[in-house]
Amino acid sequence: MGVASQPSRLRVRRGPKKGRYDRASVDGVLDRGLVAHVAFVDAGAPVCVPMFYARVGDHVYIHGSTASRAMRRLAAGAPACVTVTSIHGLVLARSVFEHTANYETAIIFGVFRPVGPDERLAAFEAFTEKVLPGRWSEVRAPSKKELKATSILAVGLSEASVKVRSGPPDDDDSPDAAIDTWAGVIPLALVHGEPEPSPGLRPGVGVSPSVKRLLEESP
Amino acid sequence: MGVASQPSRLRVRRGPKKGRYDRASVDGVLDRGLVAHVAFVDAGAPVCVPMFYARVGDHVYIHGSTASRAMRRLAAGAPACVTVTSIHGLVLARSVFEHTANYETAIIFGVFRPVGPDERLAAFEAFTEKVLPGRWSEVRAPSKKELKATSILAVGLSEASVKVRSGPPDDDDSPDAAIDTWAGVIPLALVHGEPEPSPGLRPGVGVSPSVKRLLEESP
Numbered sequence: 001m002g003v004a005s006q007p008s009r010l011r012v013r014r015g016p017k018k019g020r021y022d023r024a025s026v027d028g029v030l031d032r033g034l035v036a037h038v039a040f041v042d043a044g045a046p047v048c049v050p051m052f053y054a055r056v057g058d059h060v061y062i063h064g065s066t067a068s069r070a071m072r073r074l075a076a077g078a079p080a081c082v083t084v085t086s087i088h089g090l091v092l093a094r095s096v097f098e099h100t101a102n103y104e105t106a107i108i109f110g111v112f113r114p115v116g117p118d119e120r121l122a123a124f125e126a127f128t129e130k131v132l133p134g135r136w137s138e139v140r141a142p143s144k145k146e147l148k149a150t151s152i153l154a155v156g157l158s159e160a161s162v163k164v165r166s167g168p169p170d171d172d173d174s175p176d177a178a179i180d181t182w183a184g185v186i187p188l189a190l191v192h193g194e195p196e197p198s199p200g201l202r203p204g205v206g207v208s209p210s211v212k213r214l215l216e217e218s219p
Numbered sequence: 220m221g222v223a224s225q226p227s228r229l230r231v232r233r234g235p236k237k238g239r240y241d242r243a244s245v246d247g248v249l250d251r252g253l254v255a256h257v258a259f260v261d262a263g264a265p266v267c268v269p270m271f272y273a274r275v276g277d278h279v280y281i282h283g284s285t286a287s288r289a290m291r292r293l294a295a296g297a298p299a300c301v302t303v304t305s306i307h308g309l310v311l312a313r314s315v316f317e318h319t320a321n322y323e324t325a326i327i328f329g330v331f332r333p334v335g336p337d338e339r340l341a342a343f344e345a346f347t348e349k350v351l352p353g354r355w356s357e358v359r360a361p362s363k364k365e366l367k368a369t370s371i372l373a374v375g376l377s378e379a380s381v382k383v384r385s386g387p388p389d390d391d392d393s394p395d396a397a398i399d400t401w402a403g404v405i406p407l408a409l410v411h412g413e414p415e416p417s418p419g420l421r422p423g424v425g426v427s428p429s430v431k432r433l434l435e436e437s438p
Contacts, residue, residue, distance in 0.1 A: 034306055034320075035304055035306060035320075035322070037256035037258075037267050037302055037304070038267075039256075039258035039265035039266070039267035039300070040265050041260050041263070041264070041265050044260070044298070045260070045298040045300070045328065046258035046259050046260050046265050046267075046298060046299065046300045047258070047300050048256050048257075048258035048265075048267050048300040048301075048302040048326070049302065049324075049326070050302065050304040050322065050324050052319070052320065079263070079264040079265060080265065081258070081264070081265045081266050081267040082267075083256055083267040083268065083269065085254055085256070085269040087253055087254060087409065089415075090350050090351060090411075092350070092351065092354065092427075092430070093358065094358055094359055095358055095359040095360075095361070095365075096343055096344075096346075096347050096355070096358050096359065096360055096361050096365075097359075097361050097362075097365040097369075099346070099347055099350050099354070099358070100271070101253070101254075101271065101350070103254070103269065105268075105269050107267070107268070109264065124315055125315075127315075127318070128315050128318055131309050131311070131318050131320070132309060132311065132405075135311065135318070136315070138400050139312065139313055139314055139315050139318070139398075139400055140313055140314040140315065140395060140398060140400075141314075141315055142314070142315050142316050143316075146314075146315075146316040150316075168415075168417040168418055168419070169417055171419075172417055172418060172419025172420075173419065176359060177419050177421070178421070179358075179359060180421070180424055181357050181358055181359075181424070181427060182414075182416070182420065182424050182425060182426045182427040182430060183416070183417040183419075183420055184414055184415050184416040184417045184420060185414070185415045185417075186351075186411050186412070186414050186415075186430065186433070187411060187412035187413070187415065188409050188410070188411050188412070189409070189410065189412065190306065190407050190408070190409050191407070191408060191410050192309075192405050192406060192407050193405070193406035193407075193408065194406070195401075195403055195404070195405050196308075196387075196403050196404045196405075196406065197401070197402070197403040198387040198388055198391055198402040198403045198404075199387055199391060200387070200390075200391025200392065200396050200402075201391075201401065201402055201403060202396070202397070202399070205399055205400070205401055206401060207401045208311075208400060208401040211311070211401060211405065214405070
């Protein structure tokens with residue numbers, strides 16, 4: 001899909017070469033991210049709250065208490081903007097002006113719809129598997145009461161775009177390249193530490209296979 | 220400052236024990252965070268974009284191109300919500316329902332003001348020092364042209380709150396604690412990798428003292 005075919009609020013204006021609009025790019029950023037920032041309008045003013053989310057096919061699910069202001073506003077059809085950002089590095093240039101960061105961000109505009117009974121268990125599975133792949137089959141499934149206390153909403157990906165900044169600083173080809181200052185990228189990544197057992201963990205219960213796999217894959 | 224004295228939109232409603240309103244808590248979350256999600260309203264709909272920022276005293280600065288839609292709307296006095304979130308861990312419970320994450324988030328409501336000539340260099344210094352402490356004195360200062368091309372805005376911290384989730388899963392004292400499944404926290408942290416020199420780096424230019432200090436402090 002080309003840039004020209006995008007609705008105007010979707011088009012990446014600043015640094016248009018950084019924009020992506022294809023679904024593979026959108027899915028990639030959403031699937032690599034961990035937290036979404038969800039914005040809506042309340043009494044004329046913007047509100048932006050962090051939320052856990054999961055993508056399944058053409059939708060992003062969010063969940064929260066049925067009593068939360070954000071979930072109530074969004075369930076009522078308030079227009080929403082869902083933004084997922086991951087930081088990949090600090091970009092150190094020779095000048096103050098060219099300092100920046102490498103990142104990828106996905107922005108979705110849309111209106112959430114409530115998720116009905118048939119879809120709720122699948123959404124819960126997606127949330128759990130996003131926290132840690134394989135976890136769903138290791139833990140107690142949600143009770144009827146728990147399912148009822150949770151508001152689950154879905155938004156489509158028809159108005160989604162991605163912006164990416166990657167690579168070295170932009171001043172390699174400028175007169176600043178003559179300055180005697182180190183320039184480059186310091187990579188950043190969200191990495192896990194050693195698992196910390198819950199104080200109430202029963203003696204003799206070892207780490208779950210899902211946790212073991214995580215440790216083996218990225219020790 | 221107590222919870223009761225907070226304007227209503229600031230009050231943390233879900234999990235009120237997770238709320239903090241004192242300036243030390245707000246400053247801490249802002250100073251530890253790296254990216255802000257800034258929300259504003261455009262043509263009636265919310266827009267939420269990631270931005271770099273820096274706190275100096277009682278203000279948070281953001282910067283961007285004078286041509287960007289977000290900076291133009293915010294400079295014109297559009298109400299804003301600035302949210303900074305850091306993730307500290309995955310919380311693995313014995314039930315699907317109790318899975319969550321440990322995090323800290325600061326939310327600021329306010330209206331940005333344009334930053335005048337006298338304050339602009341100090342704001343630039345704050346941005347640079349937030350990317351990497353000590354970097355400001357190693358690099359070329361902004362030119363007049365660069366200063367002119369950048370919009371710098373400030374928002375006060377009078378309407379700011381913090382929400383924190385920390386510690387083990389909540390099901391240690393529930394019947395679920397009898398389940399034979401590992402429960403606990405997998406800590407997460409944004410950590411840096413080996414510095415990657417820019418392809419155009421002049422031969423013989425070693426890493427800057429600021430980079431060296433970063434590597435020594437957290438190898």
